[in-house]
Amino acid sequence: MRHTVAIAALMGGLASAGGAMAQTEINVLRVATNAEQEAYYEQIAKAFEAEHEGVNVTFEYIANEAYKSKLPTLLQSNARPDIFYSWGGQTLVEQAEAGFLKPISDMLPEGFADTIPEAGLTAYSVDGNLYGLPLYATEVVFWTNTALTEKAGVDLDAIKSWDDFLGAVKTVKEAGITPIIVGGQDKWPLHFYWSYLALREGGKDIISQAMAGDDGGFENEAFVAAGKDFQELTALEPFQPGFMGTTYETSSGMFADGAGAFYLMGDWDYLPMRERSTSGEGLPDDQLAIVNFPAVTDPVAAGGEAATLGGINGWTVSNSAEPEAVDFLAFMLSAENQREGARQQLFIPIVKGTGDALENPFYAKVSKDIEDSSYHQIFLDQFLGASVGATVNDISADLAQGATTPEEAAAQVQEAWSFR
Amino acid sequence: MATAAASRRLPASERLRRSLGNGRVSAVLILLPPALILFTLFVILPLGESGYYSFFNWNGYGAPTDFVGLENYQRIAGHSIFHKAVGNTVKIVAVSLLFQMPLALVLALLIFRKTPTNAVFRLIFFLPYILAEVAAGLIWSFVFDGNYGVTASIAQSLGMDSIFILADRDWAFVAVMTVIVWKYFGFHMMIYIAALQSVPEDLIEAGRIEGAKRLQIVRYVQIPHIKPAIIVSAFFAIIGALQVFDVIIPLTNGGPSNQTHTIVTYLYTFGLTRLNIGFGSAVGVILFVAAITVAVFYQRFFMKGDKA
Structure with missing residues (x-):
């Protein structure tokens, strides 16, 4: 690739006629997504190629789990992509420290x-160097089936605290309705609870404090309290029967089929859950509401009530990338392309001032939530890196089944963190 | 003997010339390298590498630099999920030896004779073994599904609440073992059938004339004759149990909360998917040592008879 461009430059200089332009290849690797989004990227690639002669943009897609396990090997080979999809967090730090990424600020x-909003740039910077750019932000919220909550007599607007929520769960259960749907087999849907509760209990900076090893690290009281809060919920047996054998995909379809009242999941599931429902239609918009994760009444440390949990997903640039690749990245994230993504309901754009293109009321609300958020915490299972992240998922599942204690759970995460 | 003694008296160069001359050494020199190189490249080197990596805390990015000595091994030794995984592996061995092999033997005794009906049954019993492991795991995960699966319909028709066996911490592994027995009994059955067909018919005939009952013939004629086959099949069962992986991943993925791991799924989950390559290498080394130990001991104590 480097040679191609060197030759291209040489030829450009020598042959003023410009008949023999060499191709510059830009390879982009993304986690597999839906057909609409692939078409969207295809369009962007074509538009860029039309503007830049001699540049060829190729998108490649790999399924989620395979992507995560293949990437380290791929980055060390000659077949490494120029731009690749990222969740940020510790994985990005590890890739940067190993020298696989290219600083792109200049x-x-x-x-x-x-x-790009400050939080988005921070998410893609390591030690002050910018290695990529965010594509969209997501927020984890309680998707709510209002037909069921109304039937049970729950006032959604009154759910402000965790205790209110526990009360609502009890009311729904007494009405003979499954309160919460969760894909326990995949564990990460359960980790949302522990993460959110830790933020609420410990304040918005609790995770960075724990990573720095302050106040007992992950054994801080806030994490133990989060485990206790979570087990107050699980003691009510709020989930569908056999929730530990349900995958994320199945749970998503179940909620859209009206099998339960609440479903803690990212905004991204809005379209997929419909596709996974039996009818293919899911719940109509007027039976669907978003409830933000409630605050806790007596937190260990203040300041966590306005924090949000979600993702800042985006693109990282590898060290083999040519300047054209960075140009393409900027092109892909132009306000115009971000607006188009929003218009097509593909994602909630992150570039400033593009949120107005969101016609979908749910997306618009999430977009506003993230804007108003005091701190947008990236999913812990991504933020803390593969190993510690998986441990957080493990202990969340164990807590949900009563297989571990809040103290032991916090200790396990700390142990994994100290040996990462 | 005399020639050996004579050759020992010859000078080394002469011995070399002679042995080269008779073609043995040159045959070795020509035939050994391809196999040796392949074996070294694909077996010895990776083994050595994982032994080396196991002393590092390494996430797979760049070169391993964080030397931690035996800490990976210490962490494995103290990890409750590893204990569970070893326990599960032992359970699979026990179930293979105590359920799977007797089942295979009984079926083999019923259908070893060459008749058309037996051929049909043989095919049916052997089918699970032909099926790809991942497919088998997926099929059974549907069977055990508490909402839509076969077990759910059975439970409902009996008027019981749905059973979510794969989501149950205590029962999920029973389900896994059921699938493993179902998947592999056909393989052991085939070994026994082949062995039973080679038991001389006149011995059985003679037993019958002497007034032996069917069970007595089985007990005193057929089983003693197929003992070598039983020993080999037990060896496969044990080594196979150490390697169980592909059935579990689609079935439970090691869950619920890591209760159904075997040593290999443990290695995969905690070493590869979490990018703890050093840690995973250490598990690999332990698994390798376990497999070698079992193989060597088994050879020494059970397969001795074969050599005589």
Whole structure:
């Protein structure tokens, strides 16, 4: 690739006629997504190629789990992509420390970085170097089936605290309705509870404090309290029967089929859950509501009530990338393309001032939530890296089944963190 | 003897010339390298590498630099899920030896004779073994599904609440073992059938004339004759149990909460998917040592008879 461009430059200099332009290849690797989003990228690639002669953009897709396990090997080979999908967090730090990434601050078009919110840039920076750019933000919320909550007589607007929520779960259960649907087999849907409760109990900076090893690290009282809060919920047996044998995909379809009242999941599931429902239609918009994760009444440390949990997913640039690749990245994330993504309901755009293109009321609310958030915490199972993240998923599942204690759960995460 | 003694008296160079001359050494020199190189490249080197990596805390990015000595091994030794995984592996061995092999033997005794009906039954019993492991795991995960599966319909028709066996911490592994027995009994049955067909018919005939009952013939004629086959099949069962992986991943993925891991799924989950390559290598080394130990001991104590 480097040679191709060197030759291209040489030829460009020598042959003024420009008949023999060599191709510059830009390879983009993304986690597999739906057909609409693939078409969206295809369109962007075509538009970029039309503007830049001699540049060829190729998108490749790999399924989620395989992507995560293949990437380390791929990055060390000659077949490494120029731009690849990322969840940020510790994995990004590890990739940067191993020297696989390219700092791009100086290569971006003038003023481009200013169009991205600060939190988005921070998520893709390691030690002050920018290695990529965010594509969209997501938030984890309680999707609520209002037909069921109304039937049970729950006032959604009154759910402000964790205790209110526990009360609502009891009311729903007494009405003979399954309160919560969760895909326990995949564990990460359960980790949302522990993560959110830790943020609420410990304040918005609790995770960075724990990572720095302050106040007992992950054995801090806040994490233990989070485990206790979570077990107050699980003691009510709120989940569908056999929830530990339900995958995320199945749970998503079950909620859309009206099998339960609440479903703690990211905004991204809005379209997929419909596709996974038996009818293929899912719940109509007027039977669907978003409830934000409630605050706790007597937190260990203040300041966590306005924090949000979710993702800042985006793109990282590998060290084999040519300047054209960075140009393409900026092009892909232009306000115009972000608006188009929003218009097609593909994602909630992150570039400043593009949220107005969101016509979907749920997306618009999530977009506003993230804007108003005091701190947007990236999913712990991504943020803490593969190993510690998986441990958080494990202990969340164990807590949900009463197989471990809150203290032991916190200790396990700390142990994994100290040996990462 | 005399020639050996004579050759020992010859000078080394002469011995070399002679042995080269008779073609043995040159045959070795020509035929050994391809196999040796392949074996070294694909078996010895990776083994050595994982032994080396097991002393590092390494996430697979770049070169391993964080030397931690035996800490990976210490962590494995103290990890409750590893204990569970070893326990599960032992359970699979026990179930293979105590359920699977007797079942296979009984079926083999029923259908070893060459008749058309027996051929049909043989095919039916052997089918699970032909099926790909991942497919078998997936099929059974549907069977055990508490909402839509076969077990759910049975439970409902009996008027009971649905059973979510794969989501139950205590019962999920029973389900896994059931699938493993179902998957592999056909393989052992085939070994026994082949062995039973080679038991001389006149011995059985003679037993019958002497007034032996059917069970007595089985007990005193057929089983003693197929003992070598039983020993080999037990060896396969034990080594196979150490390697169980592909059935479990689609069935439970090691869950609920890591209760159904075997040593190999443990290695995969905690070593590979979590990018603890050093840790995973250490598990691999332990598994390798376990397999070698079992193989060597088994050879020494049970397969001795074969050599005589």
